[in-house]
Amino acid sequence: MLKHVDIYITHTIKGFVADNARYAYALIYNGVPRYGYGEIDRRIIQNSIVLLSMKEALGRMRCPCEITVYMNSQYIANSFRNGSTKIWKQNGYEKAGGGKITDADRWEALLKKCGEHVVEAVYCAHHGMTKILNTGISRKGNFEGLELKQGGIQ
Numbered sequence: 001m002l003k004h005v006d007i008y009i010t011h012t013i014k015g016f017v018a019d020n021a022r023y024a025y026a027l028i029y030n031g032v033p034r035y036g037y038g039e040i041d042r043r044i045i046q047n048s049i050v051l052l053s054m055k056e057a058l059g060r061m062r063c064p065c066e067i068t069v070y071m072n073s074q075y076i077a078n079s080f081r082n083g084s085t086k087i088w089k090q091n092g093y094e095k096a097g098g099g100k101i102t103d104a105d106r107w108e109a110l111l112k113k114c115g116e117h118v119v120e121a122v123y124c125a126h127h128g129m130t131k132i133l134n135t136g137i138s139r140k141g142n143f144e145g146l147e148l149k150q151g152g153i154q
Contacts (some may be wrong), residue, residue, distance in 0.1 A: 009025045
């Protein structure tokens with residue numbers, strides 16, 4: 001039986017694009033959180049930062065797991081749920097009308113990591129870790145003293 005891990009992702013991009021951004025994620029196994037944090041100092045779109053943080057979080061897994069990823073990107077969550085990711089991979093990350101999909105290199109790297117696990121992506125505008133992760137982002141990656149308690153900071 002695979003271990004189950006929940007991954008929660010949050011970032012600072014409001015809208016579609018930002019000239020710089022920060023992100024944080026939490027990996028939770030057996031109620032114990034492990035945090036990650038990063039900064040992007042260039043123009044980046046919301047979906048790109050979610051792909052980047054998701055790949056980084058999956059890279060911390062030491063063995064195959066059953067993983068649920070909670071994110072605020074409806075596009076990415078739907079792409080996993082409706083099977084688009086499998087079609088893109090089969091087609092070499094080409095669009096039906098020709099040309100590469102947006103972030104083809106990030107998708108390819110992420111899906112390679114996903115192949116090691118059973119991954120479900122879930123869309124939610126805000127999740128149980130949003131407050132903790134936003135506080136960690138405002139502290140530039142310092143999550144010390146933030147306790148995991150049913151959906152918020154205690």
